[in-house]
Amino acid sequence: MTQESAIAGSTPERAPAEGVPSLVPVRMLNEFAYCPRLSYLEWSQGEWTDNADTLDGKHVHRRVDVGETGRPRLHERSVKLSSEALGIIAVIDLVESDGGGARPVEYKRGNKPPVAEGAWEPERVQLCAQGLLLREHGYRSNEGVIYFAASRERVRIRFTDELVGRTLELLAQMRTILGRGELPLPLEDSPKCPRCSLVTICLPDETNCLRGGEPPRPIAASDPGTFPLVVQDPGSVIRLKGECLLVEPHEGESSLVRLEQTSHVVAVGRVQCTSAMLKECCDRGIPIVHMSGSWLTGITSGLIHKNVELRAEQFAAARDSVRSLELARALVSAKVWNGRVLLRRNGKPDERALVMLKQLCNLAWEVPDAEGLLGIEGSAARVYFGGFSTMLRGAGAAFSIDERNRRPPKDPVNALLSFAYTLLAKDWLIALSTVGFDPLMGLYHKPKYGKPALALDMMEPFRPVIADSTVVTALNNGEVGPDDFIERMGGVLLKPEGRQRFIATYERRIATEIAHPVFGYKCSYRRIFEIEARLLGRWLTGEIERYLPFQIR
DSSP: OOHHHHHHTOOOOOOOOTTOOSOEEHHHHHHHHHOHHHHHHHHTSOOOOOOHHHHHHHHHHTTTSOSOOSSOOTTEEEEEEEETTTTEEEEEEEEEEETTEEEEEEEESSOOOSSTTSSOHHHHHHHHHHHHHHHHTTOBOOEEEEEETTTTEEEEEEOOHHHHHHHHHHHHHHHHHHHHTOOOOOOSSOTTGGGOTTHHHHOHHHHHHHTTOOOOOTTSOOOOOOEEEEEOSTTOEEEEETTEEEEEOSSSOOEEEEGGGEEEEEEESSOEEOHHHHHHHHHHTOOEEEEETTEEEEEEOSSOOSOHHHHHHHHHHHHOHHHHHHHHHHHHHHHHHHHHHHHHHHOOOOHHHHHHHHHHHHHTTTOSSHHHHHHHHHHHHHHHHHSGGGGOOGGGGGOOOSSOOOSSOOSHHHHHHHHHHHHHHHHHHHHHHHHTOOTTOOSSSOOOTTOOHHHHHHHTTHIIIIIIHHHHHHHHTTSSOGGGEEEETTEEEEOHHHHHHHHHHHHHHHTOEEEOTTTOOEEEHHHHHHHHHHHHHHHHTTSSSOOOOOOOO
């Protein structure tokens, strides 16, 4: 059999796989050959993030990602072809034609690898799939070219019977795994993981560690280097200006913030956002959080996350009283424990209070139902907030608190606590939405109109660590003082100037780097939120047997 007949006669009869579209991008075949889990995360769950390699790759492709679709001619760039028989679609960087023959050219960043075949297998099967598409459209295509931009080398790849067979084999495997609807297990101790753009999403070492493997390498600890933009001056306008957000206050000088450095935008009170700014932020996946004073009123974001499988498991677990209680026990126990540690480190509580909190922490694992957990929470709160004032020293000694009160808060400390919990809920709502959860469907907190129940679930262990700690720091350091509060209708509110300083204190706290209590590497609390959200997803989908809540030592 000739190479030409092998290509022409090797198209398999495809049985339709449930949940798999009729056409899958050829670039996903490259990802699948590299790592099946990577291709599943990108295609089925819609996960994507850039790193230095992917950004460099986009830069390399900038010259070829233009052109028209249709029947390719001599040196046609950006050619889009598809085949129902093969079940694939591709945009070929460049097609070189000569007298009826066609040669796909694929641009790659980096240098030519030191392998006998001239390129790694993922690149070779991707190129071969493009050749198969050209064959389907009536061209003779027996070879292709991979151009390595860094070394400026053209490598010819022959579409041998062996390569064609391997390409078709991987195509079949990819469609089978996509149709199965199960995330493949991560690679173990693979050298591919540290350079992968999705390593912070995949969490291969962390998942394997919780499955009984070795401690993780510190490859997923890096933070994205983005920060929230908070605008609260009444009458301010946020506009789009090139690659930046332009903040125009009602009075004073304007300021520019780069979009690539913005994690989300917080618009407090009467702040206007232009339609162009909203669209660009939605396109880039940058949420816009709307707040009215100390209350969260809404979020503007792009399309809902593609990972419907995760939400299906979330809703199933919410209906499962056993699984819901398992998670609720872990979260409440961690919350009580973290509060005890905060009191012991920063205050002078009665020793009996510490003993009682430790007992309540242990009891949380034994209660038979969610109502019992509410009782544990209430008892722990009375003990914890009964000793809260012992943590207030220096400038904070002017304040005190005997109990937790809200709606409205009746003293400055409770006003700060309520605002801190709102900020924490906002950050958890964003983290859960980013991962693919529905933040309104909780497993411990019951669904209620407009309440981000799952965000309230997951923030429980972080209330003492982030919110309460921020309040103590702001008061003790004098960043917020008695003159920053006003009393209105029996409640106490934080003035805008004090709110701005308190937000700065909160952001410093959430950006603090600590050693992760389970994995050991250092990362910020903001990064830990995403890690915890993704590990919750791994537990819900059955990848790990138990979700370990965040507990400080």
